[in-house]
Amino acid sequence: MNTRDLEYFIALTEIKNFSKVAYKFKVSQPTITFALQRLERELDSKLILRSRGHNLAITDSGEQLLLHARAIIKHGQLASSEIKHLKDAKLRLGLPPTIEDRYFAVVSTKLKQHGLLNKIEAVELGSAATLTALKNGELDLALLGSINPLAESNITSEEFDRRPFAIYVSKQHRLANGNGVYFKDLKHEDFILFKSGFIHNQVISSMAKRSHFRPNVVFKSSGIHSIINMIRENVGIGFFSTLMSDSNSDVVKVKLLDRDVPQFVTSIVYRESHQFNQLQTEILNQIRAALI
Amino acid sequence: MNTRDLEYFIALTEIKNFSKVAYKFKVSQPTITFALQRLERELDSKLILRSRGHNLAITDSGEQLLLHARAIIKHGQLASSEIKHLKDAKLRLGLPPTIEDRYFAVVSTKLKQHGLLNKIEAVELGSAATLTALKNGELDLALLGSINPLAESNITSEEFDRRPFAIYVSKQHRLANGNGVYFKDLKHEDFILFKSGFIHNQVISSMAKRSHFRPNVVFKSSGIHSIINMIRENVGIGFFSTLMSDSNSDVVKVKLLDRDVPQFVTSIVYRESHQFNQLQTEILNQIRAALI
DNA sequence: AAATATGATAAAATATTTTTATAATCAAGT
DNA sequence: ACTTGATTATAAAAATATTTTATCATATTT
Known part of the structure; x- marks a missing residue:
């Protein structure tokens, strides 16, 4: 044939x-x-x-x-x-911005220690596009966020974290000092969200549907930092699972009190059929060591 | 290429x-x-x-x-x-004996009503061999038992039942009138089991390991009916999830009271890449209608 | 250094695939 | 019924691709 x-x-x-x-x-x-x-x-x-x-x-x-x-x-x-x-001697790593922001610092430290950081070629796309690129062989490895654990055929995934989605507000915001909020009570809030292509949008729209209102979106960006800056300035509130800056006191995390709040599952993902060479195996192992 | x-x-x-x-x-x-x-x-x-x-x-x-x-x-x-x-105009159905015994009666009735029963070519192998045959294209469809839901690549599975494993004894047996037993208390019982290749063996040996004893096996068969007959004659006790003959009063089901008793998950299974023709689709739908 | 095993190469032989030119088939319009 | 246009099939020739035969080159073993 x-x-x-x-x-x-x-x-x-x-x-x-x-x-x-x-x-x-x-x-x-x-x-x-x-x-x-x-x-x-x-x-x-x-x-x-x-x-x-x-x-x-x-x-x-x-x-x-x-x-x-x-x-x-x-x-x-x-x-x-x-x-x-394979000949590039680089590992092409898919890294959606939310994941990069929250998890890549620790990964990059580890990789730098072992002189592997410059062997990474980071590709920054939304989660859906990242998965497609991985399937097409345009990426060797990806860190991916999903709502449910990934169960795609021909794809292997190793979950390393899982956290419920939450609301993020400025410390001047009325919710900053409470101990949580029900989603339905956010009806009159202004949201600052990601542009389409991010999982966050699917989740927020499903939660909004359950609570019978359409969220009032005042701005959409694909840059996480500009979103955080706007939240800090109290232009609106945000919707993430976790942020690196959880410790940063300018932006405050507010728990969602609803039952069955969707979780953001983060995984290391690669094609079953991908043959990692020695360098790539080393990188993969360091990433695992950093995250899992 | x-x-x-x-x-x-x-x-x-x-x-x-x-x-x-x-x-x-x-x-x-x-x-x-x-x-x-x-x-x-x-x-x-x-x-x-x-x-x-x-x-x-x-x-x-x-x-x-x-x-x-x-x-x-x-x-x-x-x-x-x-x-x-495809040209045979038959559907090659993998049917491990335990599944056949428990579930196929209802399926065959349904298929016969629609004149499809003679379009089935049943292949009776243990679960592991059935899965291999399915993957190799020797089967079009299988009903399979497994401990966890099947998650094999290139394979689609539709779960239709799930029940905890249990002990089956003769009605003369001392356990017949109790309301359950812990596995560890079966240390001195005689077991009648399936020959190797059946999932039951994996499960029983893992439960036995947890309870720190080796089950005393007096006989192994691959025919479910001879096992049931021996249980009825009180030669020993059996280990299944469910039997068609649960209603039959000669052999009595005894619940296992342990926490986390493994479950026998039964699914309709086929290759993602299998193209069902019209006849096969009809058969699949009737099997679904009977089971799910 | 000779013998042995193993893979590469050149040239010829075969086999396969593609093209050109033309035929056959079917549907629709006249 | 006849013609036209669109479409697929076939035959023969041409172009490509693959395999074989015969021989060479290289490394290892004796």
Whole structure:
């Protein structure tokens, strides 16, 4: 079997037209015919029902092959991308900003001690984008936040922390000296939130839905520091699980008293299929030592 | 990329000798050389460090490719095997005996009503062997028992029941009229168990270890009915989660009073990559309807 | 230093894939 | 019913890719 034929086949199931697939791959039309015939001969089964004039129909066997064909192509691309980056002698680490802010200081200290810090190439994206990049082989490793423990196929995750979400306010704020608040009582507060793509938004909107109000959002940023600064200036309140600056007295954490407050689960995450080289293994172990 | 080259490569990492790999595949030795050169050119990276006289060494890139190569070959084989069996117009169902005994009656009634029972080809193996067969594409679907919810990669599972393990005794047995027993008090009992390969054995040996004794096993069988018959005759006691015959008064269930008694989790299980055809989908839905 | 084992290379032989040119099929419009 | 246009299939030739045969190069062992 030949990955080129599989790529033609996949395109055929999507485009459903031999000539257009041929055009897409810059080959002649019979090339596609022959590629499909090869696959059908090899698997001894019709994969696509041709019809001139109509759209093509994919058989059960075709659907079955399609699933594996996609996986095979993906593995080929991953192999290629991972091997290319192995030569960089760097570990590409996905690091969403909230995680970076809260956990990376301790990691970086550890790595610096062992002369490994400059072997890291940090990639700062939201959690969802980070996970996608990891799956595509654009990252070797990531520290990820999620609401539930990650259970993605082909992905291994090692949880290292888990904390309930909470409210953060300025020390001048009326809630600063209380010992907690119910989410429903935040109806008239101004929120300063992350831009979309952060898990925090999913969580806050689900909590708001449960409490039957729409939070009043006065500003959205993707920079955690500008959010904290605005909270400090009492422009509005924030919504995080933990902050490095929990000890910082300018911004005060206020517990949520609701039952079943969602938790922010943080994990070290990598592809099952990723082969860590010696340098990368060392880095991974130092990160584990720092966090777990 | 070409699966033949990947197969040569995988063999090379195992056999570590070009000539012997060539012999294995019944091709000439330069064929292997060229295949490896093709891969190295395509991935632009040395995969194997050759040395004449010594064993070959696999590079980091080679190790990385190896993981994907194995996955690719596996997908190819699965596609082939699954497509071959799609034509059988049967669903190959893995059915470990304990599950068959307890749950299949209700499933078979449902399937018979819809004229689907003869479309099932039941394969009776222990849970571990069933899972392996499923992964290898020898089964389309399985009902499986496990201690924890299944979390295998590339496998989807839908839990349908979960019950604590318990002791089963004859109605003449001294425990038959009590309302439970601690496992440690079974030290002097005779056990009738499954042969190895059944999860029950793992569970009982871990409970026995916790209670600091070795259970006294008088007989092992792989047929659940002969075990039940022996229990009925008071030859010894049994260890199951539930039996169809719970309502049958000859054999009595005795609760285990220990904390954290392991549970037998039963699930409908299939490969993520399996494409169910129309018939198979119907069968799956009826099985779900019967169990979930 | 010779023998042995192992992998690489060149050139030829085979096999596979792709192209060009053309045919066949089907649907829709006239 | 006939024509047209769009689409896929086929045959033969050309282009590529893979494998073999024969031989060479290198390292290890004796």
